[in-house]
Amino acid sequence: MISCIRRAKTKLLIAFLFSLATTFGLSTPGAAQGGVGLKPEDPAIVSAGEALYKNNCVVCHSVGDDVVVGPGLKGINERRAQPWLISWIKNSQALIQSGDKDAVAVYNQFNKQAMPSFAFSDEEVVSILTYIKSAESVAAETAGPASGAETAPGQNVGTDAVGAVGGYLDIVLVVLIVVLIVLVVTLLLITSLLKNYLNKNKQLDEYDAEVVNQRFDFSKVYKSKAVRTLVVLIFVVVLLDLGLNKVMGIGIQEGYAPKQPIAFSHKLHAGEHQIDCNYCHTTVYKGKSASIPSANICMNCHSQIKAESPEIQKIYKAIERNKPIEWVRIHNLPDLAYFNHAQHTQVAGVECQTCHGPIQEMEVVYQYSPLTMGWCIDCHRETPLNTEGNAYYDNLVKLHEQSSKGAFTVASNGGTECSKCHY
Ligand code: HEC
Ligand code: HEC
Ligand code: HEC
Ligand code: HEC
Ligand code: HEC
Ligand code: HEC
Structure with a gap:
């Protein structure tokens, strides 16, 4: 139920930001060039x-x-x-x-x-x-x-559209507060100057003197309706801001490395024995998802190798019971985002390690990249398209060269448009 509400809220938020982004030209290819x-x-x-x-x-x-x-x-x-x-x-x-x-x-x-x-x-x-x-x-x-973030690859500083908007809001807030403080101080100075002047130089009647020398009455201020409303408002805004940051943080699980039901080691299989990734992740060059190997694939080798080991016996048991091995999922994007492996591995030729880190050295797989929107978009802004020998791109490359001098990045082909990753 709660997650349902959250999803609905997120959809609304996306729609809202969508329109914001279009207004500010965030998603237009040109905007991404400067970086x-x-x-x-x-x-x-x-x-x-x-x-x-x-x-x-x-x-x-x-x-x-x-x-x-x-x-x-x-x-x-x-x-x-x-x-x-x-x-x-x-x-x-x-x-x-x-x-x-x-x-x-x-x-x-x-x-x-x-x-x-x-x-x-x-x-x-x-x-x-x-x-x-x-x-x-x-x-x-x-x-x-900003350039610090660019020159330190491997470190994925989130500079996504949402973050940028948040950054501007913060700056505007700080400026407003400073202006307010300056105003209050100036006003206080003027009042005290006036008071001194009046007391010294003017003969005041009793009533005027009372007004001029009136003490500042805090309880009155405290009871005033306007002030109370203001305090409540500020409180609500702060709470909302905190809440929003929490929501943005949901699902970021860099370094997540759950214990798996079988002590399977990528270091041993992909590292020492150099078994190709797609020997096990069979759809990684063809499909949307990479797929996790079934027990049968393990059996290609383990019907012979180390068959008596207790860890390998677990594979046998799974097959006997006709139940899949219950691997714990590590990488998991929320439903609202679309990611396709074939597009990145086959079409673009990005190495697995760019996104998943040195898997061939991992005893236990952990999540290497943050998998945030900012992470996706940063790479789309920086990476030139792999257009060589791909006739689909010939015309697009020509068009791009006529209109812009920068590299033909994923972003300049529309790879930062919201609809590319959000349905
Ligand atoms: C011998 C089979 C095999 C080979 C070869 C192999 N993997 Fe895996 N991979 C698995 C199994 C089984 C799991 C699930 C258990 C785990 O997470 O360790 C897995 C999990 C993963 C995961 C985490 C999936 C998740 O749950 O999010 C990634 C990423 C991954 N492999 C990438 C690679 C890469 C990159 C290579 C090549 C360098 C590779 N694998 C080679 C069998 C293999
Ligand atoms: C292409 C061959 C191949 C495939 C496929 C394969 N393995 Fe292995 N596996 C090996 C080799 C080689 C060893 C090292 C054996 C040794 O140390 O003598 C090994 C070792 C292991 C070990 C350590 C066993 C021990 O007790 O030392 C485990 C656990 C294991 N594999 C699990 C799996 C699982 C789970 C799968 C399926 C996802 C799988 N393997 C697929 C070749 C393979
Ligand atoms: C551009 C970044 C990127 C590259 C390159 C990439 N992956 Fe992934 N991988 C991801 C993301 C993002 C997810 C999470 C997908 C999801 O939750 O829908 C993922 C998930 C996985 C999973 C978990 C199961 C699944 O399909 O969701 C495996 C296994 C995996 N990747 C293996 C590989 C292998 C093997 C390669 C190289 C041949 C590779 N990946 C290349 C980003 C990448
Ligand atoms: C899997 C990790 C890995 C990858 C990928 C890798 N390197 Fe290295 N590189 C190292 C290590 C480790 C060293 C230190 C020397 C050693 O231990 O072999 C090194 C050393 C170097 C050096 C020598 C530095 C010096 O001070 O003399 C250069 C140059 C270099 N790498 C360039 C590259 C380039 C260019 C690429 C990409 C085409 C690359 N490396 C890819 C791990 C890597
Ligand atoms: C390491 C760099 C890298 C990362 C990280 C990355 N991408 Fe990409 N992405 C690319 C490249 C390169 C292409 C261009 C592929 C092509 O030639 O069509 C691309 C293309 C795409 C496209 C197709 C765009 C189009 O114009 O048709 C989508 C959708 C996409 N990526 C989604 C994602 C999502 C979602 C994530 C984050 C979970 C992500 N990407 C992370 C490099 C990356
Ligand atoms: C390259 C792919 C990509 C593009 C382009 C993209 N997004 Fe996203 N977006 C993602 C991914 C991946 C996530 C999930 C991130 C996570 O789980 O932390 C996400 C999450 C979100 C969320 C939800 C945040 C949350 O905490 O659940 C909102 C809102 C959003 N995007 C809005 C937008 C808007 C507006 C645009 C257009 C300016 C846009 N996105 C463009 C990939 C993209």
């Missing part, structure tokens, strides 16, 4: 590099100083020679085994974690390096809170 400040000279290379970086490197690296899994890549172009970087990124293990001093040093410094190899061409590696360089200079030019 991605790239160097004017080679935007094509930079945006190609950005896409490669976001799809392959962001999981383990930041373009700043922060260590994620590997070192922060700020200043990497100065720290290392380009040929070194190209061979490192293509195959760091080979470079380490060749005995290169620098390579062995970073490898040891990061506890001999092997960075994966990438089958990139030299141009592709150079484009990534160009992007890293441009991200540094963008950060240096516009050192503010």
Whole structure:
């Protein structure tokens, strides 16, 4: 019942914000452009590099100083020679085994974690390096809170439409309060000046003197109807604001890692034994949802492997009883949002790890990304569309190039319109 009311309220809220957003042009493609400040000279290379970086490197690296899994890549172009970087990124293990001093040093410094190899061409590696360089200079030019959020990938600061509106309201409120305080202080000063002046320089009759020297009567103020209404109003507004923030926080479960009925390890299966994700999540490249494997898929191997282990016996029992294994669901968007895996994995070519983190290292899966609206929209604003070899986009790309100089991002194709994600 309560959740039903909440859903109805949310629908109303969406409709309201929908109209707000259209009024303020929040959802128009142009509005999203300003955020991605790239160097004017080679935007094509930079945006190609950005896409490669976001799809392959962001999981383990930041373009700043922060260590994620590997070192922060700020200043990497100065720290290392380009040929070194190209061979490192293509195959760091080979470079380490060749005995290169620098390579062995970073490898040891990061506890001999092997960075994966990438089958990139030299141009592709150079484009990534160009992007890293441009991200540094963008950060240096516009050192503010907004650019801070942009230069720290992996950290998903929610700057969604709802948050932006809330931010403006806060600023307006603070300004109003400051103006009010200044007004009150000035008025008090004027009264006291006038009072002194009148008392000193004018002969007042008894009645006037009483008025001028009247004490400020708090109980009168307290009893006044206007003041009471005002206090109640302020109270209600504060409560509503708190309530709204609570509602916005519902369902954000970053780091959620429930105990599963069988001690299944992605680190063992996807990491050490390198079983493809879609061997088990069979619809992840074809369908809306990724799907959780049935016990039969486990049996392809476990009819032979470790069949006597108590954990594996649980799979046998499930099959005997003809009951599915009751895995606890970790990622769960509310019904009001539409998300499609195939669109992101197959069409856009986004790696699982960009959204789900280093699953192949997880003993127990946890929710890596916040899965908030701001998170979806931030990525849609920053990510260029993967249009190569996709005839569907040929005309759209031409149209975009005529009307705008920025990268052809998901957002510029309408990926921040409310109706794309909300039915
Ligand atoms: C799974 C995690 C992971 C991914 C993905 C990854 N790296 Fe790394 N990277 C590391 C680790 C860890 C190191 C530290 C050296 C070591 O332990 O091998 C490193 C080191 C580096 C270095 C050397 C830094 C230095 O100070 O010399 C560069 C350059 C680099 N990575 C670039 C990239 C680029 C570019 C990508 C994307 C194409 C990428 N990495 C993807 C984990 C990763
Ligand atoms: C051998 C089969 C298998 C392979 C291979 C596998 N998974 Fe899984 N995956 C599972 C099972 C079983 C679950 C449910 C239990 C759990 O959460 O650990 C699961 C759960 C998940 C979840 C959480 C689902 C939820 O409840 O929200 C994600 C995300 C995930 N896998 C991603 C991946 C990715 C990415 C890869 C490849 C790197 C991968 N999986 C490879 C079997 C597999
Ligand atoms: C493609 C083959 C393959 C598939 C499919 C597979 N596994 Fe495994 N699994 C392995 C291998 C290999 C091991 C490691 C065995 C060892 O340590 O000797 C393993 C180990 C395990 C273990 C640890 C057993 C122990 O006692 O050490 C569990 C639990 C497990 N798997 C559960 C599952 C579940 C649940 C599924 C289905 C969602 C599944 N596996 C699917 C290959 C597979
Ligand atoms: C663009 C971000 C993104 C990418 C890329 C992505 N996922 Fe997901 N994944 C999600 C979201 C969001 C959900 C929650 C969906 C929901 O609740 O409807 C999810 C849910 C899941 C689940 C839980 C079951 C389900 O289908 O809802 C599994 C398993 C999963 N993902 C596996 C994968 C695998 C494997 C890959 C890579 C082949 C992958 N994901 C790539 C965002 C992503
Ligand atoms: C890592 C980046 C990334 C994240 C995170 C992400 N998306 Fe996307 N999304 C993309 C890309 C890239 C495309 C473009 C796919 C294409 O070429 O059609 C896209 C396309 C879409 C589309 C189709 C848009 C259109 O114009 O047809 C929808 C709907 C969508 N995403 C929903 C979501 C939702 C909902 C979430 C959050 C739960 C989300 N996305 C998170 C990268 C992302
Ligand atoms: C790229 C996909 C995407 C777009 C575009 C999008 N949303 Fe959302 N929205 C989401 C997701 C995902 C959620 C669920 C977030 C959560 O559970 O925290 C959500 C939740 C909401 C909620 C409910 C908040 C709550 O706490 O339940 C409202 C209201 C909302 N969106 C309004 C809008 C409006 C208005 C627009 C147009 C300006 C819009 N959305 C555009 C993905 C999107």
